Amino acid sequence: MFLRPLASNLQQKTTSTFISNVIVILNHSLHDQTFAANSSSSSHFHFPQHISQTNSLIASHVRRGDPVSAWILFHSLRRARADVDAYTFTSVLRACPLLHISHLGTQVHAQMLKTGADSGTVAKTSLVGMYSKCGSLDEAVKVFDEMGHRDVVAWNALLSCFLRCDLPFEAVGVLGAMGRENVELSGFTLCSALKSCASLKALELGRQVHGLVVSMGRDMVVLSTALIDFYSSVGCTDDALKVFCSLKGWKDDMMYNSLVSGCVRNRRYSDAFKVMGLVRPNAVALTSALVGCSENLDLWAGKQMHCVAVRLGFTLETQLCNALLDMYAKCGKVLHARSLFDGICEKDVISWTSMIDAYGRNGQGREAVLLFQEMMEEGRKVLPNSVTFLSVLSACGHSGMVEEGKKSFKLLREKYGLEPDPEHYACYIDILGRAGNIEGVWSAYHNMVEQGTRPTAGVWVALLNACSLNQDVERGELAAKHLLQLEPNKSSYIVLVSNFYATIGRWDRVDELRSIMRTKGLVKEAGNSWINVPGFNQHARSLPA
DNA sequence: CTAGGGTTAG
Numbered sequence: 001m002f003l004r005p006l007a008s009n010l011q012q013k014t015t016s017t018f019i020s021n022v023i024v025i026l027n028h029s030l031h032d033q034t035f036a037a038n039s040s041s042s043s044h045f046h047f048p049q050h051i052s053q054t055n056s057l058i059a060s061h062v063r064r065g066d067p068v069s070a071w072i073l074f075h076s077l078r079r080a081r082a083d084v085d086a087y088t089f090t091s092v093l094r095a096c097p098l099l100h101i102s103h104l105g106t107q108v109h110a111q112m113l114k115t116g117a118d119s120g121t122v123a124k125t126s127l128v129g130m131y132s133k134c135g136s137l138d139e140a141v142k143v144f145d146e147m148g149h150r151d152v153v154a155w156n157a158l159l160s161c162f163l164r165c166d167l168p169f170e171a172v173g174v175l176g177a178m179g180r181e182n183v184e185l186s187g188f189t190l191c192s193a194l195k196s197c198a199s200l201k202a203l204e205l206g207r208q209v210h211g212l213v214v215s216m217g218r219d220m221v222v223l224s225t226a227l228i229d230f231y232s233s234v235g236c237t238d239d240a241l242k243v244f245c246s247l248k249g250w251k252d253d254m255m256y257n258s259l260v261s262g263c264v265r266n267r268r269y270s271d272a273f274k275v276m277g278l279v280r281p282n283a284v285a286l287t288s289a290l291v292g293c294s295e296n297l298d299l300w301a302g303k304q305m306h307c308v309a310v311r312l313g314f315t316l317e318t319q320l321c322n323a324l325l326d327m328y329a330k331c332g333k334v335l336h337a338r339s340l341f342d343g344i345c346e347k348d349v350i351s352w353t354s355m356i357d358a359y360g361r362n363g364q365g366r367e368a369v370l371l372f373q374e375m376m377e378e379g380r381k382v383l384p385n386s387v388t389f390l391s392v393l394s395a396c397g398h399s400g401m402v403e404e405g406k407k408s409f410k411l412l413r414e415k416y417g418l419e420p421d422p423e424h425y426a427c428y429i430d431i432l433g434r435a436g437n438i439e440g441v442w443s444a445y446h447n448m449v450e451q452g453t454r455p456t457a458g459v460w461v462a463l464l465n466a467c468s469l470n471q472d473v474e475r476g477e478l479a480a481k482h483l484l485q486l487e488p489n490k491s492s493y494i495v496l497v498s499n500f501y502a503t504i505g506r507w508d509r510v511d512e513l514r515s516i517m518r519t520k521g522l523v524k525e526a527g528n529s530w531i532n533v534p535g536f537n538q539h540a541r542s543l544p545a
Numbered sequence: 546c547t548a549g550g551g552t553t554a555g
Contacts, residue, residue: 052546055546056546059546086546087546088546090546090547091546093547094547121547122546122547123547124547125547125548126546126547126548127547128547128548129547129548151547152548153547153548154547154548155548156547156548156549157547157548158548159548160548160549186548186549187549188548188549189548189549190549191548191549191550192548192549194550195549195550219549219550221550222549222550223549223550224550225549225550225551226549226550227550228550228551229550229551252550252551253551254550254551255550255551256551257550257551257552258550258551259551260551260552261551261552262551282551282552283552284551284552285551285552286552287551287552287553288551288552288553290552290553291552291553317552318553319552319553320552320553321553322552322553322554323552323553323554324553325553325554326553326554348553348554349554350553350554351553351554352554353554353555354553354554355554356554357554357555385554386555387554387555388554388555390554390555391554391555394555423555
């Protein structure tokens, strides 16, 4: 009831944009030819006889991943003033978040209010889902609050709402409220509960949910997957393996994928390879396993993965190719990485970023910058993001390309409208410091503070390094003070600060820091280097034949 | 006809 005045308001405000949005959608539609023929005169457009049939048609468009067709059908229904019911709206609400047009869902909501289709639990539940998928958490909660009767599905929708917005603490709060309201939990509830526990690293709570899963005894494949993911997230790989082994009967791909990814995340590479060997691997499992190869610098195993991918015909999977590219780059095989990059038909921002980073980390800054320029060329549909810029900036830093670094730092804001993160400033300060431009370093710092960006430890480290190199004693001491204030217990930072004082000859401070480290019981972390000798590699040996 | 599990770049 409260929303009625708001609805007419919205309707007025959005009518003009509504028409232009539809034109945009029509231009992008794969089916626009057939539709244009039909829509030129709406009397030639025949809808199925019953509204329920049209509803299923809209729903099936959405299911097929074609929200544009769903929207076109819905819109022509409205234009023809055909009857619609609450189910028409629930179907089209699922298409709204996929169309990425601002306020589209709000427009539908307004139409629902006008036709009275917004009452009822099912309609309101789909509105909650729509708003949360469009990023309007407040609106979603508002709709939920206005619901008269809430069934378990409505509660589950609210739960996923908080999970989607990365608010696991609030999600657990919803679980508590469900308990107080005596809502009977469903499998969906437990699934969301496990996800919350995973993000909160709440081992005990998760174990209790595990108990509920066992006692409920339904949806075991899906819930076991969620359990595997939960135990992997809290570092209990053995429990994840136990869940996997104790489930008898058929297991699907997702379950294998979850376990492979969990083993890799916990650096249990040989277990990951063993699990992969149990079935014919799919593209997702291979992608996870490749991360293990990259982290492990295990070129031998990585090449096996590559062979498997080729044999099973996964070479068109962009995400898998990206992981392969990265694996070759991390193992120092830039040329292999490049030929993979060239072979990717649908290059996404990660393909480009990984290749730029591959050049940068191997000291080929010139190639990195050239590839970045190629990426930015007119007519490319892939836009660089903040990670791309980090790779470019660090490539410039490693290769001493000061001018190129300055240029890309400017582009970040001016051409792409991105706000530099502290990490970008740290890279940029590093570039200027190495070039001996200490005044540039500090003006970049002041610039950052003026933008309201708070310096992180990484920024202070970059500033301190710049001061060491340029013998900027006073401001270096300032940076040292801030760094130790921010991270007083990190031995690597204490060593860094102590090295700074050694550079400027303040041995009293060096001794002071050493005794601080002793009293805090900190030791300098051992450095390590890693090489793989073919034939002496444990993970490679346990690879399935 | 509303709600759920796995994957890639720093």
